[in-house]
Amino acid sequence: MGAIEARGLKKRYGDTVAAADVSLDVGSGEIYGVLGRNGAGKTTVVEMIAGLRRPDAGSVRVLGLDPWQDRSRVRQVLGVQLQEAALHGALTVGELVRLHRTFYRDGADPAELIERVGLTGQRGTRFDKLSGGQRQRVSVALALAGRPRAVILDELSTGLDPEARRGMWAMVERLRDDGVTVVLVSHLMEEVERLCDRVALIDAGRVVAVDTPSGLVRRAGLDQVMRFRAAGPFDPAVLERVDVVHSVRTADERVVVTGTGDLLQAVSTALVRADVTVLDTSFQQAGLEDAFLALTGDPFDGEER
Numbered sequence: 001m002g003a004i005e006a007r008g009l010k011k012r013y014g015d016t017v018a019a020a021d022v023s024l025d026v027g028s029g030e031i032y033g034v035l036g037r038n039g040a041g042k043t044t045v046v047e048m049i050a051g052l053r054r055p056d057a058g059s060v061r062v063l064g065l066d067p068w069q070d071r072s073r074v075r076q077v078l079g080v081q082l083q084e085a086a087l088h089g090a091l092t093v094g095e096l097v098r099l100h101r102t103f104y105r106d107g108a109d110p111a112e113l114i115e116r117v118g119l120t121g122q123r124g125t126r127f128d129k130l131s132g133g134q135r136q137r138v139s140v141a142l143a144l145a146g147r148p149r150a151v152i153l154d155e156l157s158t159g160l161d162p163e164a165r166r167g168m169w170a171m172v173e174r175l176r177d178d179g180v181t182v183v184l185v186s187h188l189m190e191e192v193e194r195l196c197d198r199v200a201l202i203d204a205g206r207v208v209a210v211d212t213p214s215g216l217v218r219r220a221g222l223d224q225v226m227r228f229r230a231a232g233p234f235d236p237a238v239l240e241r242v243d244v245v246h247s248v249r250t251a252d253e254r255v256v257v258t259g260t261g262d263l264l265q266a267v268s269t270a271l272v273r274a275d276v277t278v279l280d281t282s283f284q285q286a287g288l289e290d291a292f293l294a295l296t297g298d299p300f301d302g303e304e305r
């Protein structure tokens with residue numbers, strides 16, 4: 001049996017359709033990514049799964065339980081870390097963790113939990129004196145306080161520096177080793193590529209694809225990416241006409257071309273014919289970000305890896 005099953009979830013806020021028809025099956029013990037750009041509907045979907053937001057239509061089962069009907073039992077088995085946790089600012093890290101521990105029959109050891117999220121040094125610090133990244137880590141610790149069998153982590157590493165982010169990733173890998181099912185909402189390609197067994201790609205309130213990260217790349221029909229800087233003015237149409245080219249975009253003043261087959265040869269020939277001089281050329285296998293762009297067809301926050 002899957003750990004989490006969502007069927008035909010729909011949610012609208014006035015005229016905004018946040019979830020159009022979302023179905024997800026999260027297997028027991030997997031790290032399941034929910035990936036999409038800002039406003040795609042990710043948080044709305046996981047809040048409905050957690051029983052924090054009532055769907056207009058559809059059904060959810062978390063470890064066989066209905067988050068609305070069996071609210072208190074679901075709370076004992078599902079940990080939830082949301083983007084902006086409102087916590088009591090005057091309590092210290094240690095007090096918050098100990099308090100949350102009392103909500104559960106079989107909770108985690110507070111000191112071990114604090115150590116797990118790298119906050120041992122801030123144990124006696126009030127929540128309102130913590131940095132944004134430290135607050136984020138507290139909210140993750142609280143989501144794990146009940147030693148949940150499944151956990152939802154929404155933007156786990158937002159605001160964390162690279163070292164803290166890697167620490168969080170190691171912690172998520174440990175959860176998987178312990179058999180915990182993890183739903184990981186993210187828009188960080190590196191994070192999803194590294195951690196997730198499968199990924200649901202959400203776009204405009206719909207699931208556009210579910211696959212492994214490498215399966216999404218294959219599904220997008222991509223295998224190569226070429227990046228270069230043009231020495232002078234450059235018209236993308238020169239490359240868009242080339243039959244092996246899938247897409248052409250510009251990011252950080254570099255032209256990024258995706259495609260299949262003999263991409264390097266075909267692109268180089270087209271550039272020579274158009275009299276375009278190129279600098280800093282690099283060529284690599286396509287990654288998740290390229291697949292994301294191809295499958296959703298829109299720029300993604302204008303970010304470039």
Ligand SMILES: Nc1ncnc2c1ncn2[C@@H]1O[C@H](COP(=O)(O)OP(=O)(O)OP(=O)(O)O)[C@@H](O)[C@H]1O
Nearest residue numbers: 013016017018036037038039040041042043044045
């Ligand atoms: N409480 C609300 N009232 C009105 N509109 C809302 C509400 N919550 C979300 N929305 C809208 O629903 C859509 C989906 O929002 P949601 O927060 O689920 O997206 P998201 O994919 O989690 O985005 P982000 O990556 O920015 O967190 C957006 O257009 C958002 O503006």
